[in-house]
Amino acid sequence: MAVLERYSVPHGVFAEIGGDQPGEFHRRCAPLFGKQLVVEISEDTPAELRSVHDLAENSVDVLAHYDVLEHVADVKDFLAACHRALQPGGVMICEVPDLRLYPRNLLLLEFEHVNHFSATTLNAIAQQVGFNLVELGHTCSRPYGFLSVFRKESVQAVRSVDSRCEFIDALACVRGGIEQIQRTEVQIDALRLRLATMGAERKKITLWAITDLMRRLLANFTLPETAIVVDSDPRRKDHLAQDGVLVSEPKNCIEHIAQSELLVICAARYKSGILDWVARETGKTFFADELVVLGAGPSGETLT
Structure with missing residues (x-):
């Protein structure tokens, strides 16, 4: 919000691309702009527009997209459409995953990601469609990205890119990410064996959060009948339907969660919030031997 506050236009127009459902973010934006627009391709989400075009x-006046550009098939076309929509002097705020953080994140498991950026490469593409970089930082909505602010200006400050160094750096980061994925695959194999054993012993299990790590865990693996899958977002109830897995809201499974002898969290960055909810709503505390957090490092640090 601090970035938006710096570029606020009280009587201007703010557009968010990939805005998801209106919520606290949009309410906090209301005093900063005269009008807000949401562009969202998903038909399940209310929005004024379905395409940046x-x-x-x-x-x-101000256009923002947070963790969207890595999903876009044609980055240059998308940014050109953003440039076209902005007033002269208008601002684009862009947040994307940072390629340089891949060795400590499992972003390469995100099969929806078709683009991977460093600050240098994103700036180079944005310059090609007429943007100037005015601000760069790592204070983001998620712990693995960077945020760039660009301005639509008539005079461009063109900066050269050392493509050789950029390639070497990117290659090292991707290799580091692949090594992290390989370690996670070992963790998943061990977890599958544990789930099967506990299922045979009729012990209750709760798996929490529909993520790509969850999908990787369930690939070619059948959950025991004593296991349930929950997610706090009701929109995800059908996300595992093709696997024949029912996804429930935690509030509807309090008894099962309280009786579970293993909790598997598939979204490491939400670990604290999930455990707090469980303790508050069920009175259950999961100790170290009853808890598996996929996507966490050897010391418990978040990798997703």
């Missing part, structure tokens, strides 16, 4: 030319 639907934004009228020179109609927006």
